[in-house]
Amino acid sequence: MNILFAASEAAPFAASGGLADVIGSLPKAIDVENHECAVVIPLYKQIPEELRSGLTFIANITVDVSWRKQYCGIFSAEKDGILYYFIDNEYYFCRDGMYGFYDDCERFVFFSRAVLEMLKYISFRPDIISCNDWQTSLIPVYYQLYYKYQQGYSNLKITLTIHNIEYQGKYGKEVLSELMGIPPYNAGLLEYDGYINMLKGAIETADIIITVSPTYARELLEPWYSHGLDRILVTKQHKLKGILNGIDTARYNPNTDPDIFCNFSKDDLSGKSKCRENLLDELGLPLNDEPVVGIVTRMVKHKGIDLIRASAEEIIKSGVKFVVLGVGERMYEEFFIELSRRFPERVSVTTDYNSKLASKIYAGSDMFLMPSQSEPCGLAQIIAMKYGTIPIVHETGGLRDTVRDNGGINGNGFTFQSYDAQDMADAVRRAKCDYENKTIWNELVIRAMNCDFGWGQSALEYIKIFEDLINE
Numbered sequence: 262m263n264i265l266f267a268a269s270e271a272a273p274f275a276a277s278g279g280l281a282d283v284i285g286s287l288p289k290a291i292d293v294e295n296h297e298c299a300v301v302i303p304l305y306k307q308i309p310e311e312l313r314s315g316l317t318f319i320a321n322i323t324v325d326v327s328w329r330k331q332y333c334g335i336f337s338a339e340k341d342g343i344l345y346y347f348i349d350n351e352y353y354f355c356r357d358g359m360y361g362f363y364d365d366c367e368r369f370v371f372f373s374r375a376v377l378e379m380l381k382y383i384s385f386r387p388d389i390i391s392c393n394d395w396q397t398s399l400i401p402v403y404y405q406l407y408y409k410y411q412q413g414y415s416n417l418k419i420t421l422t423i424h425n426i427e428y429q430g431k432y433g434k435e436v437l438s439e440l441m442g443i444p445p446y447n448a449g450l451l452e453y454d455g456y457i458n459m460l461k462g463a464i465e466t467a468d469i470i471i472t473v474s475p476t477y478a479r480e481l482l483e484p485w486y487s488h489g490l491d492r493i494l495v496t497k498q499h500k501l502k503g504i505l506n507g508i509d510t511a512r513y514n515p516n517t518d519p520d521i522f523c524n525f526s527k528d529d530l531s532g533k534s535k536c537r538e539n540l541l542d543e544l545g546l547p548l549n550d551e552p553v554v555g556i557v558t559r560m561v562k563h564k565g566i567d568l569i570r571a572s573a574e575e576i577i578k579s580g581v582k583f584v585v586l587g588v589g590e591r592m593y594e595e596f597f598i599e600l601s602r603r604f605p606e607r608v609s610v611t612t613d614y615n616s617k618l619a620s621k622i623y624a625g626s627d628m629f630l631m632p633s634q635s636e637p638c639g640l641a642q643i644i645a646m647k648y649g650t651i652p653i654v655h656e657t658g659g660l661r662d663t664v665r666d667n668g669g670i671n672g673n674g675f676t677f678q679s680y681d682a683q684d685m686a687d688a689v690r691r692a693k694c695d696y697e698n699k700t701i702w703n704e705l706v707i708r709a710m711n712c713d714f715g716w717g718q719s720a721l722e723y724i725k726i727f728e729d730l731i732n733e
Contacts, residue, residue, distance in 0.1 A: 290716030395430030398463035430459030474659035478503030507716035540625030555626030560589025565632030
């Protein structure tokens, strides 16, 4: 099988979050199973020069954006055995940042159309195109409308993976003709609640819809989680599947990670203590036996920051340190900064995205707090466990699928069911109680580190879905 992953970002070339990690690691896991994988992303300005210098030019074409014809360059590079393709247009992608521009709709309309046009000029012949989130949602729409019966495009199957349904690509109806070039009689594919909804178009036209955890797949059928798309998803649930995300266990390995203070393993945890000492020293916090709770997050409401804001003072006064890293909404950043001013010996806050500091927090913390309102899968709690840091999570989405409460004999973390500040604080108190019994805590750390969250099993589930599609 040949699988082409189309996405708006992929590590190590361009990354802003978990999507890049998935697209940077899942193709490698599938490729190991004797299938050929390739990836296509935009050629962003932010791609590091050492990676950009290795690109090979393939072709110079034009792509229709409604009535316009736009330049499109096609480049390629190989990284870790995977072939990467890059769609070039400096007007759309040579910018400081990847998202958040006034013309994001036009940019990713162009990208979606360019991916399909690219197939005429590259040697890689996909059996499956795996689309990811709203930025690639027009690929299955355009395929159904314009490419399905063209020579060289027959029997192509297209899947959609929803990494976060909150982001849907919603725009006014004028984009249908002005940007997408889709006639009014096909408007029903994309119209939803008075808007053009790009993700809805992919839900209608993709062969299979995949979400990034089994629990999230069930949750998306409920209005609370679906951000309005539950009505269409209920009608398409026959093609809705949930597969848990994995992580690149070679990248997130405390025994080899070059970004942490001291390497360690489940067989020798002495290095974790040194990571803890050095983290506290670097951040200016006193070294004592109070548990260190790490928080690496986007500071937005759905990440559960409201719960932390409501109970942080109570938790801190119980004898806990907070180490916080993240950026987001200003009111949440200001809350954490003010908290660090009030409790300078127990709270450290860094309002930045710093991958090296994130690794140090994963390795040097005792616990990891992740009280998300909703969480499609979540990679942070998985990474934390690989570094022997015990997650405290709200039971939702992938958090529920990966973390088992230590109230039982086989727990690997602490959970709370109700989205409630006191329930979260109680979970932290239970974690602190177990932390004070070093025998119980060390056994818990070993159990967490022994959990297998690599791509092995999940990659096989993707392969099974892809093979079933091809054999239909």
